[in-house]
Each structure stands twice: as structure tokens, then as C-alpha cells.
Amino acid sequence: MLLTHNELKRYMDLLDVLPPNSPEVEKIKILFNEDKKERCRNNFIPFVKEMWTAFIAGKHHKDMAEAFERVAEGSLKRLIINMPPRHTKSEFASFLFPAWYLGKFPERKIIQTAHTAELAVGFGRKVRNLVATADYQGVFPTKLQSDSKAAGRWNTDKGGDYFAIGVGGAVTGKGADVLIIDDPHSEQEAMQGTATVYDRVYEWYNSGPRQRLQPGGAIIIVMTRWSKRDLTGQILANAAKRDGDQWEVIEFPALMPSGKPLWGEFWSQKELETIKAELPVSKWEAQYQQNPTSEEGAIIKREMWKRWESDTAPPIEYTIQSWDTAFEKNNRADYSACTTWGIFYMPNEKGESVANIILLEAIKERMEFPELKARAMQQWKEWNPDTLIVEKKAAGAPLIYEMRRMGIPISEYTPSKGSDKIARVNAISDLFASGMVWCPDTRWADEVMEECASFPNGDHDDLVDSTSQALLRFRQGGFIRLQTDEEDEVHSFKRKVVYY
Numbered sequence: 001m002l003l004t005h006n007e008l009k010r011y012m013d014l015l016d017v018l019p020p021n022s023p024e025v026e027k028i029k030i031l032f033n034e035d036k037k038e039r040c041r042n043n044f045i046p047f048v049k050e051m052w053t054a055f056i057a058g059k060h061h062k063d064m065a066e067a068f069e070r071v072a073e074g075s076l077k078r079l080i081i082n083m084p085p086r087h088t089k090s091e092f093a094s095f096l097f098p099a100w101y102l103g104k105f106p107e108r109k110i111i112q113t114a115h116t117a118e119l120a121v122g123f124g125r126k127v128r129n130l131v132a133t134a135d136y137q138g139v140f141p142t143k144l145q146s147d148s149k150a151a152g153r154w155n156t157d158k159g160g161d162y163f164a165i166g167v168g169g170a171v172t173g174k175g176a177d178v179l180i181i182d183d184p185h186s187e188q189e190a191m192q193g194t195a196t197v198y199d200r201v202y203e204w205y206n207s208g209p210r211q212r213l214q215p216g217g218a219i220i221i222v223m224t225r226w227s228k229r230d231l232t233g234q235i236l237a238n239a240a241k242r243d244g245d246q247w248e249v250i251e252f253p254a255l256m257p258s259g260k261p262l263w264g265e266f267w268s269q270k271e272l273e274t275i276k277a278e279l280p281v282s283k284w285e286a287q288y289q290q291n292p293t294s295e296e297g298a299i300i301k302r303e304m305w306k307r308w309e310s311d312t313a314p315p316i317e318y319t320i321q322s323w324d325t326a327f328e329k330n331n332r333a334d335y336s337a338c339t340t341w342g343i344f345y346m347p348n349e350k351g352e353s354v355a356n357i358i359l360l361e362a363i364k365e366r367m368e369f370p371e372l373k374a375r376a377m378q379q380w381k382e383w384n385p386d387t388l389i390v391e392k393k394a395a396g397a398p399l400i401y402e403m404r405r406m407g408i409p410i411s412e413y414t415p416s417k418g419s420d421k422i423a424r425v426n427a428i429s430d431l432f433a434s435g436m437v438w439c440p441d442t443r444w445a446d447e448v449m450e451e452c453a454s455f456p457n458g459d460h461d462d463l464v465d466s467t468s469q470a471l472l473r474f475r476q477g478g479f480i481r482l483q484t485d486e487e488d489e490v491h492s493f494k495r496k497v498v499y500y
Helices: 003-019 024-041 046-053 059-073 091-104 117-131 187-192 195-207 232-240 269-278 283-290 369-383 397-405 419-435 445-456 464-475
Strands: 078-082 109-114 153-155 161-166 175-183 213-223 246-250 305-307 318-324 337-346 353-365 387-391 411-413 438-439
Touching: 003 024, 024 046, 046 059, 046 091, 059 091, 059 213, 059 246, 059 369, 078 232, 091 109, 091 117, 091 175, 109 117, 117 161, 153 246, 153 353, 187 195, 232 305, 269 283, 283 445, 305 387, 318 369, 318 397, 318 464, 337 369, 337 438, 337 464, 353 369, 353 464, 369 397, 387 397, 387 464, 419 464, 438 445, 445 464
Parallel strands: 078 213, 078 246, 109 161, 109 175, 175 213, 305 438, 318 387, 353 438, 387 411
Antiparallel strands: 153 161, 318 337, 337 353
């Protein structure tokens, strides 16, 4: 029996005035206990709070719980939750949810998987031990079968079944009303960085546990992203190609688009920013932001950049600064991005002095126009570029007007018809292939590299746009000649400088 909010308040008020030895006190306590049990049985979060007294709730827990409840009631059959490490992923999906589900449906079957058998069996032990506790028995009547002693294989007294297995293990003869896959990829495998390790997991999923699902059964995959080819990536890609299972996907980035932490009650923004600064960009984006990048189809791959190992830049003879601006500052808007580049000369394999270009600085922020204007002025004063390029779109048009009004020369860039983003990046790709584009070993340079590597499939391309503008200027400015360029008919004149 569930008590209404008003009923709960009325009974609480009564407890405050009734003498401790009043028989009504015991009756009210019984009502409260029945209400608590009913809430735990019906909803996942009350059950979590009852079983886990140290639980620190975050908004993402509520979203997970709501999805788990729909799985239990049968309205959600395919669920993927991608979330960062240490955000209660396994405690919810592999420990508390199986216990709650078997409490509600003690006759049903669960197959629980993780990237190693040892880890999967460890989850099974925790679930089994919880089911045997007095606290659990106070909520659900579900009990273990008398001979259920194995941590990874045990039964309920109503014929339910729990089976734990590591990725790659055999599941022959087992069935599942719910298949739970928790982090199928290990860090050691992901570090190999090869498609084989991800393909092996996907093949195992298709040939093993996926085929053990009972009619009407559900699949829950809860994992940290590693690659476009990880289990989440391959399942969704193949479902789209073959009109297969329809999946609901919930993604939890550690830092939200607003910059605030996903679970601020536990992880502070400062702590997450520290982790972000320490991790390579690719790992932070994949594991913590659930946004893995892939070089499949990338026009500019990571290895096409040349690393400048020295802490100081080479002697710069010409500086280019390029702005790509957004409309406004909000959580959904694009960023405004600025890259600054230096042109320098160094001998090639033949000993000839040729022009190269190096990334000197990159910034990417969401800014209202007054802040954008101030930032652009600060960057111009800091670098005093020989050429300042601003694309005439969004906030770029008023920025061009304002800076020209202050006497700052600007090359405005208006892409010609048919010159889309992909065409512009293709136009500069041979500069990278020729080994002319350099970047320092810094985090902000890695962010530019990573965004280029994810283009055209990434979530953002602001730094890519800024880069393509600058390198088009480099290419068209008479600094270089590539083997792919046509020979000038008259060789006695310098190549004409072309501006936007």
C-alpha cells in the first residue's frame, strides 16, 4: 500500500505528538514499512537507497533508473547506456538492477557479462550475497535455492536463473529474459588500438549471448566508449544498415555542454578538468565524453601532422590568424574558434629551402558578441598577424565591421558556391600529405588534430573550419609549390599572390 504525500505528512505529525508507548505508534511504523517496501518493489531508486546507504544520487541515476524500470515492465527491449568511468555504471547495471529484477520476477533468467569471467563472477557473488541479506528479504520474498552456492551460477527458489560469463565464454544451453553486458572491452584491449579486438567482441556477441535471448527478452549494454568500432558503435552501425533491432541510446558525458559536471554531487568540475588535462584528447573524448573519434573516412589523419619537438617555435616569417565564428553563446551553439599559424622555411630532402607552416595557438569557446570582439582584439594584439581572416557568416560579419572600424585590416572569407566544408578540407589535404604542416606537442594542438581526424563525422568542426581557411591562405598566397600544382607557363615571374 502506497501512502500519499499528505498521508505521510499527517502520520509524521502524529508521531511527533503521540507518546512513545501509544499503540498507534506501532501501527504507523508498520504502515511506513509497508509503504517503503512497496516503493522499493515498484521503483528502482528507492530500492537502491534502501540497499546502499552510502549512495550519492545524481540526475543521471534517475535517468538510468527510469530506463531500467521500462526494461522491467517490458516496454523497452534494447537499451545502450554510454557513460564515463566511476559514475556508478556497474553498481547500477551489474549489481543492484539484477537483484531488483529477480526480486520482482524470481522465475526469470539473467545472463550477466563483463570483459573478464573473474569480473562477471564477482558481480554474481555480490548479487547472490545481497539476495541472501535480511534487508533484501525485508523488501522481496525472493530467496536463493538451497543448493545455490556458486557465485557465477545460482538459482532462485522460484526457478529463476543467474548466469555470469566473461566476454568470449560459452553460453550454450542458457537462456535470458535479460542480457546485461557491462564494459565488454578491457583497457588492455583498447590500448592495442586495432579493429581486431573490437571485431572479436562483436562476433562473440552475435554468435553467443545475442542468440540466448528468450522471446520478448531485453538487452542492456552499459559501457564506456573506446572507439567507433567498439560494441556500441558496431551494434548501432549494423542495426542502421540492416534495419535490425531498434536501440534506445543514453549518453552521459562527464562534462556537460554547459561545462558543468554530470555528477556534480560526487565529481567536481575541477577534478574532471584535471583528468581532462592529464589524458590524451582521444581518450578523454571517448571514455569521458562518449565521443570517440575515428580515422575511417577522415580526410586529415593524425599521422599526417608533423610534430615540432622543440619548446620554441621556428623563426616565423609570416603569420596568419583565422577566425570561424558562431551565432551566439548557448549550450547548443557551435563554438567560435581561432587558430594562429606561422610560416617558416626549412630545407627539404634535396636541400632546397621550402615554406612550411606551424600551428602557434588555438582557442575554441562559446562567446557572446562583446566577448568575441574583445577576444579577437586580444588575439590580434598578441600575435600581430600579417593576415587576419574572418569568415563572413554568423558573428563574423559584425566582427569584420567592428575591427575594420578600429583600423584593423581583415581579409574576409566568403566561400564560393559549391565550396562546402569537405571540399575546402580536401583542398588542403595534400599540404598535410606533403609534410608541410606542423604542430607542437601541446593539448590545444591535440584538440585541433583530434577534431580534424574526426571530420567530417565529428560533432564539431569549428577548429577544422578555422584551419582550412588559414591553410587555403597559405596555399594560395604564393608561399609554396606542390607536385600536384600545375607549372606556371611563364617562369620569370613570381607566382601571383591570391587573396580572399
